[in-house]
Amino acid sequence: MFELSTEGKEFVKKELARYETIESAIIPALYRVQKENEGWVSEDAIGHLSELMNIPEARINEVFHFYTMFNKKPVGKYHVQVCCNVACAMAGTREIADAFMKEHDVKEGEMTSDGRFTFTRVECLGSCDTAPMMQINDDYHENLTPESAQQLLKDLK
Amino acid sequence: MEVKLLTEHYSDDNYRTLEGYKAKGGYEDLAKAFKMKPEDIISEVKASGLRGRGGAGFPTGVKWGFLPNNGETRYLLCNADEGEPCTFKDRMMMERAPHQLIEGMIISAFAVNSPKSYIYIRGEYVYATRVIEKALKEAYDAGLLGKNIMGSGFDHDMDVYVGAGAYICGEETGMISSLEGKKGQPKLKPPFPAVQGYLKKPTIVNNVETLAAVKYIIRDGAEAYKKHGTEKSTGTKLFSVAGDVNKPGNYEVPLGYPMIDLINNECGGMKNGKKLKAAIPGGTSAPILNAEEVERATLDYECLAEMGSMLGSGSIVIMDETRCMVDMLKVIAHFYHHESCGQCTPCREGTGWLHKLVSGVVNGTAQVSDIDLLCEVANKMKGRTICALSDAAALPVLGIVPKFRDEFQFFIEQGYSKVQGRANA
Structure with missing residues (x-):
């Protein structure tokens, strides 16, 4: 059973008091779970949050399933999100994403067998002047080339 | 300037x-x-x-x-x-x-x-x-x-x-x-x-x-603020420029600034000396302009509306002669399908149809009649929903398809891109 750390619970309690309604704390609480649970939110975490926040599971699930940044299944240590919207697609990101998945022999959204990577094609990340670009966990990596993108993954510990 | x-x-x-x-x-x-x-x-x-x-x-x-x-x-x-x-x-x-x-x-x-x-x-x-x-x-x-x-x-x-x-x-x-x-x-x-x-x-x-x-x-x-810009579009505006130009980036110019000047001056002209083909003037929701329209467009609310497009968020994508419009529309249609919130039927279903139809052109499953169907679906999505996402998905179709219809027809009949040839088929 997933349970937030003591600090995590404290964080959620503060968030519950931070906004005008307690429901506004659902998104921050889900982010916290994701941070403490290796990058994804499990079903049992929803029950835990429901109890902790005194909000019905259905209400939390509604938010959880609507937003794409909450991962519904385990992701690799490095979540590699390659922007494939217009400017980046023009600059060759679709080929970069395909090459990643081919080299690591995974489909989109699947985790590599060593648990290191999950690759996703995502929509515009608002860094089109530095296309082609991708986001690995929280960080943007810009002005890529097919070679520099491959090297970047190799250099990750 | x-x-x-x-x-x-x-x-x-x-x-x-x-x-x-x-x-x-x-x-x-x-x-x-x-x-x-x-x-x-x-x-x-x-x-x-x-x-x-x-x-x-x-x-x-x-x-x-x-x-x-x-x-x-x-x-x-x-x-x-x-x-x-x-x-x-x-x-x-x-x-x-x-x-x-x-x-x-x-x-x-x-x-x-x-x-x-x-x-x-x-x-x-x-x-x-x-x-x-x-x-x-x-x-x-x-x-x-x-x-x-x-x-x-x-x-x-x-x-x-x-x-x-x-x-x-x-x-x-x-x-x-x-x-x-x-x-x-x-x-x-x-x-x-x-x-x-x-x-x-x-x-x-x-x-x-x-x-x-x-x-x-x-x-x-x-x-003083009104001295920048035009009579109806006052002030300065930030434009995010991306695509086939030498210096993509954010530029602040007075509204009413000629689009071609922004491309040639601030953005350092077309990349690799290629020819301008088209530009999206205000985010992907804004109907595309062809090269001739870009030449005479000024960046203000009125001019772009008169051209059947819009200033939108001020994000400009410049495309050169090597860009396949079928491919561009496929990327755009995928985006709106992905982002429809699913609340209103014309948008939820329509964005899916648009993406499916344009994908069909690329995959070789489309018929020539699907070109008109694309426009028909898009027309039925406009003005029928709670918010403007449905319109935002329909407008790029209604911009790209009529202006570059030959590319869609060629792709369907020949099975590969008119612009990029068999290599990318």
Whole structure:
């Protein structure tokens, strides 16, 4: 059973008091779970949050399933999100994403067998002047080339 | 020629700190605003002709004027959920000039008498969020937020709310739903947010760039601000330029600036000496312009509307002669299908149909009659839904397909791109 750390619970309690309604704390609480649970939110975490926040599971699930940044299944240590919207697609990101998945022999959204990577094609990340670009966990990596993108993954510990 | 109001100090790394910001006259305009009557600030903003910089282009002062005088708590919500593809102006402003936004917001909050505001930032903008949070802390510590700001007697609290990946939350009522802890689904209008918004209280939702511009209207006065731009499209505007140009980036020019000058001067011309084929003038929702139209387009609300397109968020994608329009539309159609919130049938089903039809052209399963079907579906999606996402998905189809119909027909009949040939088939 997933349970937030003591600090995590404290964080959620503060968030519950931070906004005008307690429901506004659902998104921050889900982010916290994701941070403490290796990058994804499990079903049992929803029950835990429901109890902790005194909000019905259905209400939390509604938010959880609507937003794409909450991962519904385990992701690799490095979540590699390659922007494939217009400017980046023009600059060759679709080929970069395909090459990643081919080299690591995974489909989109699947985790590599060593648990290191999950690759996703995502929509515009608002860094089109530095296309082609991708986001690995929280960080943007810009002005890529097919070679520099491959090297970047190799250099990750 | 660039005219730098909002972007003047972007290259100064220290500008993002309170100290660096104050060294350039930061928060002096707030002090000036506090000496004015709130209604005079609203009049000044109205007189400036400032229009919403997020995409809809609604006059800001008029929006503020919709607030009812019923004694209810008013909220100010800054739309920093920059999601329109190829727009990156708000991210850069938050990263390089966070205090400029905060100052613009306090002035605006004072004008509309709001005790509380939120900056709703898209979840992907992790770094921008950090910069804004740090700036907010600095502002609180310096007494620029909280009780009795600068001894004015005005109290205001400001907070950040981080989204979690949904384009639809950039729509103002979708954003309100999201902030309320719900799915980010838009609400029927009326009532408009100014009357019944966040928690059913009067709420003003303005874009990052709009709120920052308020600071300069107070600094220079409406008359001076209006000297930039055209008669109906006043002021300067940030344009995010991407695609096949030598120097993509954010550029601040007066509204009415010729689009071709922006490409040739500020952006250093076409990359690799290629020929211009087309440009999207205001985010992917804006119908595409062909090269001939780009030559005569000026960057203002009126000219682009007359050409059947729009200024939108001011994000421009330049495409050269090697770009396949079928491929471009496939990318765009995928985006809207992915981002439809699913609430209204014409949008939920229509975006799927558009993506399926254009994918069929690429996959070799389409018939020539599907070209008309694409337009028919798009036409049926317009003006039939709660929010504008459905229209935003339909408009690029209605721009690209008629203007580049030959490319669609060729692809269907020959099985490969007319522009890129068999290599990419």
